[in-house]
Amino acid sequence: MDDGMNNEIKNEMNKKYPPILIVDDDEVDRYVLKRLVKASGLDLTIFEKIDGKEALDFFEDYEENKRLHPDSYPPILIFLDINMPRVNGIEFLEKFSHLRKLIEIDSCVIIMFSSSEREEDKKKIMAYDFVKDYVVKGTLTAEELKTKILAVTLKHQ
Amino acid sequence: MNISKKLHLIVALTILEISITLFSALEIAKGAKFHQLNFLHLKYYTEFSDLLYKINNGRPIITSEIESAILNVKQQPIECIDEINAINKFVMRSINTIEALDICIEDIKDADKALMSLSKFNNQEVSKTQLLLDLTLALEQFKVHSEDFEAPINKTVSFLLTTLIPLVILISIFNIIFITYLSRTISGSITNLTALLLSKPEGNLNSYTNLEKNTSGELKELMIAAKKRIKEELLNLENNKELENIVNKKTISLQKANEELTQFAYRTSHDLKSPLSSSKVLAQFISMDIDEGNLSEAKENADKISKQMEKLETLVVDILLLAQADLDSNEALPIDFDQMMIDIQERLSWLRKDNPCSIDINISLSRLIASEKIRFSQIIENLLSNALKYYDTDKVTPYVKLDIYNNEDTIFIDISDNGIGIPEEYQSEVFTMFKRFHPDRSNGSGLGMTIVKKHIDYLGGTITFESSKQGTIFKIIIPMDGING
Numbered sequence: 133m134d135d136g137m138n139n140e141i142k143n144e145m146n147k148k149y150p151p152i153l154i155v156d157d158d159e160v161d162r163y164v165l166k167r168l169v170k171a172s173g174l175d176l177t178i179f180e181k182i183d184g185k186e187a188l189d190f191f192e193d194y195e196e197n198k199r200l201h202p203d204s205y206p207p208i209l210i211f212l213d214i215n216m217p218r219v220n221g222i223e224f225l226e227k228f229s230h231l232r233k234l235i236e237i238d239s240c241v242i243i244m245f246s247s248s249e250r251e252e253d254k255k256k257i258m259a260y261d262f263v264k265d266y267v268v269k270g271t272l273t274a275e276e277l278k279t280k281i282l283a284v285t286l287k288h289q
Numbered sequence: 290m291n292i293s294k295k296l297h298l299i300v301a302l303t304i305l306e307i308s309i310t311l312f313s314a315l316e317i318a319k320g321a322k323f324h325q326l327n328f329l330h331l332k333y334y335t336e337f338s339d340l341l342y343k344i345n346n347g348r349p350i351i352t353s354e355i356e357s358a359i360l361n362v363k364q365q366p367i368e369c370i371d372e373i374n375a376i377n378k379f380v381m382r383s384i385n386t387i388e389a390l391d392i393c394i395e396d397i398k399d400a401d402k403a404l405m406s407l408s409k410f411n412n413q414e415v416s417k418t419q420l421l422l423d424l425t426l427a428l429e430q431f432k433v434h435s436e437d438f439e440a441p442i443n444k445t446v447s448f449l450l451t452t453l454i455p456l457v458i459l460i461s462i463f464n465i466i467f468i469t470y471l472s473r474t475i476s477g478s479i480t481n482l483t484a485l486l487l488s489k490p491e492g493n494l495n496s497y498t499n500l501e502k503n504t505s506g507e508l509k510e511l512m513i514a515a516k517k518r519i520k521e522e523l524l525n526l527e528n529n530k531e532l533e534n535i536v537n538k539k540t541i542s543l544q545k546a547n548e549e550l551t552q553f554a555y556r557t558s559h560d561l562k563s564p565l566s567s568s569k570v571l572a573q574f575i576s577m578d579i580d581e582g583n584l585s586e587a588k589e590n591a592d593k594i595s596k597q598m599e600k601l602e603t604l605v606v607d608i609l610l611l612a613q614a615d616l617d618s619n620e621a622l623p624i625d626f627d628q629m630m631i632d633i634q635e636r637l638s639w640l641r642k643d644n645p646c647s648i649d650i651n652i653s654l655s656r657l658i659a660s661e662k663i664r665f666s667q668i669i670e671n672l673l674s675n676a677l678k679y680y681d682t683d684k685v686t687p688y689v690k691l692d693i694y695n696n697e698d699t700i701f702i703d704i705s706d707n708g709i710g711i712p713e714e715y716q717s718e719v720f721t722m723f724k725r726f727h728p729d730r731s732n733g734s735g736l737g738m739t740i741v742k743k744h745i746d747y748l749g750g751t752i753t754f755e756s757s758k759q760g761t762i763f764k765i766i767i768p769m770d771g772i773n774g
Contacts (some may be wrong), residue, residue: 157728158563160564160567160571160593160596161563161567162526162594162599163576163687164567164570167574181729183728186728213722215556215559215563215723216728217724217725217726217727217728217735218712218715218725218726218728244355245678246561247559247566248559249564250555269563269566269567269570270565270566270567270569270570271566
């Protein structure tokens with residue numbers, strides 16, 4: 133991707149402050165991701181939820197949140213952890229796939245963000261067409277993050 | 290009557306039948322013998338009569354010739370008497386034919402008289418005329434005897450024929466009928482038993498009881514033995530089924546344990562790795578922050594690393610505790626619960642900072658408890674720390690209450706609080722490892738309640754709880770014999 137193109141996209145995205153959602157029970161992991169987003173130079177609106185249950189509530193209260201965040205709801209991308217209390221990442225995906233049919237979030241896609249590398253989970257997770265990528269924690273650089281975010285959000289628009 | 294007795298009876302009846310038949314045949318044959326002897330008697334009488342006729346007509350008297358003729362005649366009554374046995378005498382007496390025997394005796398006496406006369410003649414004690422007179426008299430008698438003898442013998446023989454033959458026929462008929470009956474009862478019993486043994490047992494052996502009542506003797510014994518054998522077979526079958534069940538249950542529990550272990554290995558490796566990878570990234574951030582001169586951010590990140598390390602430490606400690614909970618340590622020492630509570634509260638002092646909960650502890654034990662202190666300590670510490678962590682900020686006077694008491698054979702530990710409670714949908718997973726239900730409130734390892742459960746299981750006790758938004762109460766019951774062992 134050349135710089136010209138990059139700038140163009142950046143400008144485009146700057147205008148809209150595309151909203152993303154980070155779902156992770158670990159405060160440090162959320163911080164790491166936020167800082168990487170910042171370092172990537174992308175200017176995004178970031179929501180944070182501490183587990184799958186909070187995240188589901190965030191989507192189930194669609195009207196309310198639409199009213200609260202008229203410009204930035206619903207998010208277009210979710211970074212989703214797997215091992216979380218109450219509703220874990222895998223359970224979230226299943227419920228989310230039903231929710232997508234009910235409310236206007238079918239353009240929202242997911243990038244997994246987990247330290248788990250269990251193949252059977254990965255297979256199950258990647259079977260959802262709205263899951264676009266699987267990133268292992270601790271391996272991601274700001275540049276890579278930028279590429280991934282742009283790839284999924286651009287395809288979208 | 291059992292089968293062997295029936296068979297013996299059949300043999301005895303058959304022997305009796307044969308004996309009577311043989312006896313009858315012999316008796317009837319004896320009748321013929323008497324006729325034969327009488328015929329001989331007549332023959333010798335004729336010879337004797339011829340000789341006497343010749344002597345009367347001038348033949349010289351040869352004593353030995355006369356004596357031989359008399360002895361010939363005498364021979365038949367002797368043989369006749371020899372033939373007649375006690376049974377013959379009894380029969381003959383009964384039918385008034387015993388005179389045949391008397392005739393024989395008379396005949397012998399007459400022969401003896403003739404011989405005596407002959408002997409006297411030899412000694413010249415009697416005259417020739419006298420001798421001839423005596424001999425003629427004897428001859429007369431012999432003739433009369435032969436004629437008289439025939440009638441009683443005929444009567445006796447015909448009596449034997451008319452009694453013994455029907456008797457034999459009757460006994461034979463009786464035997465045929467009785468033996469047929471006996472063999473029928475024997476084969477009937479065997480057929481019943483065979484039918485019984487061929488029939489399928491209907492779940493239990495009660496259906497055999499009726500047939501058992503209807504059989505007897507050896508068949509009953511056979512029946513009982515067969516029943517015993519079938520019972521054993523059924524028992525074996527049941528045992529096999531039971532063993533199969535046990536194996537199935539064990540397999541399921543092993544599979545479950547295996548799954549748990551896999552889950553455990555996965556979760557621990559994940560949870561061990563997670564703070565390490567975060568720390569690695571945070572260290573990179575610190576380096577960048579220092580380069581950028583952003584020291585306050587660097588310090589914050591250093592604190593974050595420190596917290597990650599604490600988290601790691603907690604997890605490692607909990608994993609070790611969980612592993613130890615499965616081990617036998619066998620150190621049953623008297624437990625000082627008061628001191629234990631002081632130690633626990635000291636260890637939880639970090640939690641009590643900025644924590645408004647009051648702690649109310651009541652220890653009322655009527656006897657000394659000797660057990661593995663570490664298990665009790667970890668149970669109480671985990672539950673107490675959970676109660677403190679999840680207090681309800683909306684309640685005016687948050688509290689935690691701990692009661693330890695006992696009766697004869699049980700120790701009770703109740704820990705209650707008015708905290709936020711365990712959400713109903715997660716109550717079934719309280720003791721599952723790595724489960725946490727309040728992600729915003731704490732960052733434990735998720736192993737605490739698993740450790741508690743393992744200790745209580747080890748001590749043979751139970752743990753139950755009730756929880757709502759009003760609070761939670763955990764009730765632990767531990768049997769005394771579970772801890773003193």
